[in-house]
Amino acid sequence: MTEQKKKRAPKWQKGQSGNPAGRPKGIPNPQARLRKLIDVEAIIAKLQENAIKGNTRAAELLLERALPPLRSVAEPVELPGLSDAATLTAKAECIVSLTAEGKLSPDVATAMLSAIGQLAKATEIDELTRRLEALEKAHGQDN
Structure with a gap:
């Protein structure tokens, strides 16, 4: 159904201007x-x-x-309980509770929750890939 487009011959030769009546060389715009x-x-x-x-x-x-605009730079923070949280949901809950307690600024919390969201997406893609490969292997459809 799809046909290859015919190659058109160029209208002018290489090195020849497409607009010979255009602005002459040496004339600034x-x-x-x-x-x-x-x-x-x-x-x-x-x-x-x-x-x-x-x-x-x-x-x-x-x-x-x-001068370039000033941008806030967050200092490294230590978050108690974050490393003990087993799941991404638990980590997010830990960040929210630390923010509610005033131990973590809202802008840092937003950045960390965004990072957790990106990590969750990557983890989901890895899991789907693993499942798809297992299904293909089970049905004998090796790549």
């Missing part, structure tokens, strides 16, 4: 010309001057362009 006209150092100096005078918008522009 309009954006490049505008960039050359802008005195970036003068603009930054003016923003800095205005920021020092108390213009918060100028300060905000300078800071958001010059």
